[in-house]
Amino acid sequence: MTAFLGIDAGNTGVKAVLFDADGTELARAHRDTGGTSPAPGMVERDIGRFRTDLDELIREVIARSGRSSSDIAGIGTSGHGNGLYLLGAGGEPVIAIQSLDTRAAGLVDEWSASGVAEAAAAICLQRPWPSQTPTLLAWMKRHRPEALAGARHLVFCKDIVTHALTGEFASDVSDMGGAGLLRLPGNGYDAELLALYGIDDLEPLLPPLFWPTDVVGVVTTAASERTGLAPGTPVVAGFFDVVASAVGAGVTRPGQASVILGTWSINQAIVGTPVPGVFMSAAIEPGRYMSMDNSATSAANLEWIAHHLLSHDERRTHGAFALADALALAAPPRADGPLYHPYIYGAGHDPSARAGFFGLAGWHDAGDLMRSLFEGVAFAHLAHIERLRASGVDLGLITLSGGGSKSPVWPQMMSDMLGAPVRVAVQTETGALGAAMAAAVGTGCYASLDAASIAMVAPARDVSPDQRLGLHYRRRYALWQALEKSLKPHWDALRKLGDA
Numbered sequence: 001m002t003a004f005l006g007i008d009a010g011n012t013g014v015k016a017v018l019f020d021a022d023g024t025e026l027a028r029a030h031r032d033t034g035g036t037s038p039a040p041g042m043v044e045r046d047i048g049r050f051r052t053d054l055d056e057l058i059r060e061v062i063a064r065s066g067r068s069s070s071d072i073a074g075i076g077t078s079g080h081g082n083g084l085y086l087l088g089a090g091g092e093p094v095i096a097i098q099s100l101d102t103r104a105a106g107l108v109d110e111w112s113a114s115g116v117a118e119a120a121a122a123i124c125l126q127r128p129w130p131s132q133t134p135t136l137l138a139w140m141k142r143h144r145p146e147a148l149a150g151a152r153h154l155v156f157c158k159d160i161v162t163h164a165l166t167g168e169f170a171s172d173v174s175d176m177g178g179a180g181l182l183r184l185p186g187n188g189y190d191a192e193l194l195a196l197y198g199i200d201d202l203e204p205l206l207p208p209l210f211w212p213t214d215v216v217g218v219v220t221t222a223a224s225e226r227t228g229l230a231p232g233t234p235v236v237a238g239f240f241d242v243v244a245s246a247v248g249a250g251v252t253r254p255g256q257a258s259v260i261l262g263t264w265s266i267n268q269a270i271v272g273t274p275v276p277g278v279f280m281s282a283a284i285e286p287g288r289y290m291s292m293d294n295s296a297t298s299a300a301n302l303e304w305i306a307h308h309l310l311s312h313d314e315r316r317t318h319g320a321f322a323l324a325d326a327l328a329l330a331a332p333p334r335a336d337g338p339l340y341h342p343y344i345y346g347a348g349h350d351p352s353a354r355a356g357f358f359g360l361a362g363w364h365d366a367g368d369l370m371r372s373l374f375e376g377v378a379f380a381h382l383a384h385i386e387r388l389r390a391s392g393v394d395l396g397l398i399t400l401s402g403g404g405s406k407s408p409v410w411p412q413m414m415s416d417m418l419g420a421p422v423r424v425a426v427q428t429e430t431g432a433l434g435a436a437m438a439a440a441v442g443t444g445c446y447a448s449l450d451a452a453s454i455a456m457v458a459p460a461r462d463v464s465p466d467q468r469l470g471l472h473y474r475r476r477y478a479l480w481q482a483l484e485k486s487l488k489p490h491w492d493a494l495r496k497l498g499d500a
Helices: 047-065 105-114 117-125 135-141 159-166 174-177 193-197 201-205 221-227 242-246 298-307 318-328 365-390 410-418 432-444 449-458 469-499
Strands: 004-010 013-020 025-032 074-078 084-087 091-096 153-155 214-218 233-235 256-261 265-271 281-285 288-292 337-341 357-360 395-400 421-424 461-463
Touching: 004 047, 004 242, 004 432, 013 047, 013 233, 013 432, 025 047, 025 395, 047 091, 047 221, 047 256, 074 221, 074 242, 074 421, 074 432, 074 449, 084 159, 091 153, 105 117, 105 135, 135 193, 135 201, 153 201, 159 214, 159 221, 159 233, 174 242, 174 281, 174 288, 193 201, 221 298, 233 432, 242 256, 242 265, 242 281, 242 298, 242 432, 256 365, 265 365, 298 318, 298 365, 318 365, 337 365, 337 469, 365 410, 365 469, 395 410, 410 421, 410 461, 432 449
Parallel strands: 004 074, 074 233, 256 395, 395 421
Antiparallel strands: 004 013, 013 025, 084 091, 084 153, 214 233, 256 265, 265 288, 281 288, 337 357, 421 461
């Protein structure tokens, strides 16, 4: 009757999923805990609401499973990386900034011009970017020193869950490495790196470091009363959510790659040594790293369109996302169809970037717009994959996961663009499963993540490319790239108008 609880906390919601030891899903629960925007470019969340939702979720998933809480042998967590979560001495919230925030874009420009960005990248293998944790911490030091003065603990999104359940302030190497706060490949804090960011005096905020499968604490009596969990249940450190989603899709070995169509465009492969020149790298276990090229340019675009436009359509009863799929599938591939740049939250290489449709004509319809949106998101993934390959990363066979992988549009489109087969994870909650797998390893049920993958991950389904459409997409991708280059000065000008 052994079961493992995986809790996956993203930018837009938190999920609790209970699995048995062979990876079969027993029950799930979800809450939408999206953030608010107190000012343009700022995205924050309410930690108090987040904790309340967490308690309710856990009670709900236990009740739905029909299992006793004593059957739960371990708990694993995953959560969105970067952003900035600061807590006071007793765990009281100071600020919670999500990884869609761009308030620190000016600081990134400053560091790029002064050489700080290059020097930092030589240590942590990641250039600073606006939503990166140390960038936001430096921004807080400069612009919100009065709030920062009340902070005693820097944690990540998933670590809020760990603290709520165990009372411990702790984090893991995948989140810290992915945030550019560790010297790689050594996986340790570094005084020189912190000094470059100008936050060396804030080192006492940094939590103890663990491997994702390490047990960091147990469910307290108080947490048991709030959640219904059995006191003493082990809780492991958990994963940066993009790593958890890869692990939950069966990507645990060198030579395997993961593309996640989620709020973020995640493109990553497991390597034995972290690779310089990519967006970020993070350790997953000793001797294995995830090299990634990512940006907030994936299904977040569809979410925006669905919530702000399609949900007001008369066919909304069929669901806004289903409507988007249907419109895109019905539209034929047009050589002269509109092009979409998916930069609704900026681009990883250019925080000034904006989303937009180009080339709309009177003979186009809603289906053409939807098809171009799906295509633009896939093009952004393709651009990341090309950067990984140019840096020497061998992606091998790619497994797709994330909410967008369940669309009937994106998997085929990705395969066509790549000109190669792709696999699609059949488990819908790969992040939660990856977290549960960490707990299964940490509590001794399995000897390694590889062993847990064999036992707990269901075989993926395969998608083969349509070579004729491959040529169509290559031609449009070249135009999409050229147009992006020409738009850059106008994006910059638009941002400056907003700053004026």
